[in-house]
Amino acid sequence: MTNGGPTTRATDSLRARTPASTPVSMPAPPGDFRAATRPPVGLDPRALRDALAVAGRACDAARAEILPRYRKTTVETKQDGSPVTIADREAERAIRRVIGEAFPDDAILGEEFGATDSPARRRWVVDPIDGTIAFTRGIPLFTTIVALLYDGEPVVGMIDLPAVGDRIGGFSGGGVFRGDERLAVSTTERLADALVCHGDLFCFDRAGLRGLHERMARAIPKLRGYTDAFGHLLVLSGAADAMVDCDLNPWDAAATRVLAVEAGGVCWMREREGGKKLDLVFGNRSIVGEIGLLY
Secondary structure (H helix, E strand, O other), X not given: OOOOOOOOOHXXXXXXXXXXXXXXXXXXXXXXXXXXXXXXXXXXXXXXXXXXXXXXXXXXXXXXXXXXXXXXXXXXXXXXXXXXXXXXXXXXXXXXXXXXXXXXXXXXXXXXXXXXXXOOOEEEEEEEEEOHHHHHOOOOOOEEEEEEEEXXXXXXXXXXXXXXXXXXXXXXXXXXXEOOEEEOOOOOOOHHHOEEEEOXXXXXHHOOOHHHHXXXXXXXXXXXXXXXHHHHXXXXXXOOOEEEEEEEOHHHHHHHHXXXXXXXXXXXXXXXXXXXXEEEEEEOHHHHHXXXXXX
16 A cells, blocks of 8 residues: 555555554453453554554645634534634535545544445445534644544544644554554553543533542542543643543544544443444543542
């Protein structure tokens, strides 16, 4: 496969070529959560590296649509009550164009334009602006999220902070990087010392986890509301120790599911509403394990 070039062998090139990773001890998730793992069969790192490069070009194209409209756009309201702007739509169009040119046989699911009608085993999942509320209020902590799934499991992920100029990405078996710097989750061992991020309280309510939030507030001195994928990036880069993020859409969670494992951490996931909503707990193993005891 050539980097960024169309191919009809993209699916075949992701099949097993490298041995599966050796299992590492990790805390057991509570209740109906399950732990994200690397795919059980090794995947061709060249194909994954090519896909990661395309994700980077897609984020570049999205930035070109987003930044000129930052603090200069009007807000609309979607049927579900969430905000949307022309920047969301144009950024997703740009991302779809880049991916479509590189991998015309791949399926795409995006927040603004839904899913393409394709049976492909490779599916890209895209959120052009995660944190549209931040974007519309002039807060520079919104992100672009691009992930590639193979047979439903994330294998490539990228989180881009356009207004800050920060970006992390990685793929299954290849680690997580910010430029040339390899990233890892933190090594904090005690919940009392941890910086833990969380999403909005009403999302805990929707997930039936208000009690967990209350117990976290009592047990964690440094519990911070760093929401959306900005909080995810903090955890995946080791700046924060863990995050509990509830009531997510598939495009909100896909990149983090692969990047958390590749950064040496753990990611617990619970699916609701037939997979339309997800609840995540992720970060370094010690702190995620202690949060699990609060359930």
